[in-house]
Amino acid sequence: MSSEEKPILLAQHPEHGFSSDQPYNTGIMVVGDTSPPPPQRTLVIAGTPRGGTTMLAECLATLGVPMGVPVPPPMEQFNFEDPEFQTLLHRESPGEVALPELRALVLRRNLDHALWGFKLPTALNSLDVLEQELRNPQFILVFRDVVAVSSREVVSVGFDAMHAMRRALVWQERMLDFVENTTARCLLISYEKALQFPSLALDLLISWCGLEPTQAVRDKTLAAMEANRSPYLHAVSQIRKASDAAEKA
Numbered sequence: 001m002s003s004e005e006k007p008i009l010l011a012q013h014p015e016h017g018f019s020s021d022q023p024y025n026t027g028i029m030v031v032g033d034t035s036p037p038p039p040q041r042t043l044v045i046a047g048t049p050r051g052g053t054t055m056l057a058e059c060l061a062t063l064g065v066p067m068g069v070p071v072p073p074p075m076e077q078f079n080f081e082d083p084e085f086q087t088l089l090h091r092e093s094p095g096e097v098a099l100p101e102l103r104a105l106v107l108r109r110n111l112d113h114a115l116w117g118f119k120l121p122t123a124l125n126s127l128d129v130l131e132q133e134l135r136n137p138q139f140i141l142v143f144r145d146v147v148a149v150s151s152r153e154v155v156s157v158g159f160d161a162m163h164a165m166r167r168a169l170v171w172q173e174r175m176l177d178f179v180e181n182t183t184a185r186c187l188l189i190s191y192e193k194a195l196q197f198p199s200l201a202l203d204l205l206i207s208w209c210g211l212e213p214t215q216a217v218r219d220k221t222l223a224a225m226e227a228n229r230s231p232y233l234h235a236v237s238q239i240r241k242a243s244d245a246a247e248k249a
Helices: 053-062 083-089 099-112 121-133 146-157 161-181 191-196 198-209 215-222 230-248
Strands: 008-010 028-031 041-047 115-119 137-143 185-190
Touching: 028 198, 041 053, 041 121, 041 161, 053 115, 053 137, 053 191, 053 198, 053 215, 083 099, 083 121, 099 115, 099 121, 121 137, 121 161, 137 161, 137 198, 146 161, 161 185, 185 191, 185 198, 191 198, 198 215
Parallel strands: 041 115, 041 137, 137 185
Antiparallel strands: 008 028, 028 185
8 A cells, every 4th residue: 555545644732633734743643544543553653763762662661561670671682672582683773583483472472362463674675574474463664763763873872973864764764664554553753853843752652552641641651851961861872881891701
């Protein structure tokens, strides 16, 4: 199904719903079915590494969605990446996936939870497979300014800036190719706009995911909608120190 044959709606203020007749740019696009999701479903967060996926994963985990990581997470899982899916799906480019292992993991999660999810940025390279193997999947695809992504890669892992920007563009194009052809529900989120309008972005995320948190849980989750949070920066610093120490040993 091409983008011309499916609804691509600009998500507006929560009072307006998912309609495009109000000039209110939240930086969120809803692609595909906008009816209430089925009770049994799987939420997948993907996007370029260093692109804001951790913030969205922390939000869902705080809202009570099982994401394969404890809340609060141990330091080695500060980025809320599901280690089991990371083992199966972490790759730089699209490639073969170990389907027996993936199906066994998905079955186990399905038996444990009606609604569950996981976050893995590089799952963007396996979206077609996930669409086929997951139960009623909903894809949350996070987009971030490639200069900011590149800068983060330079600071975190010493990547070449131009290489990081070009890689981010290639990966974003892969996500768009998937969105254009999939029949699954997709939510496209601008990380920068989510930071600009955190309350609106959170409420739109809650609505699209079909969640019904208490006001207290919603307010607690809102605290995660900010850049450079102290726990995140502390975990990054500690892990880098440990890595540097190991290299010198």
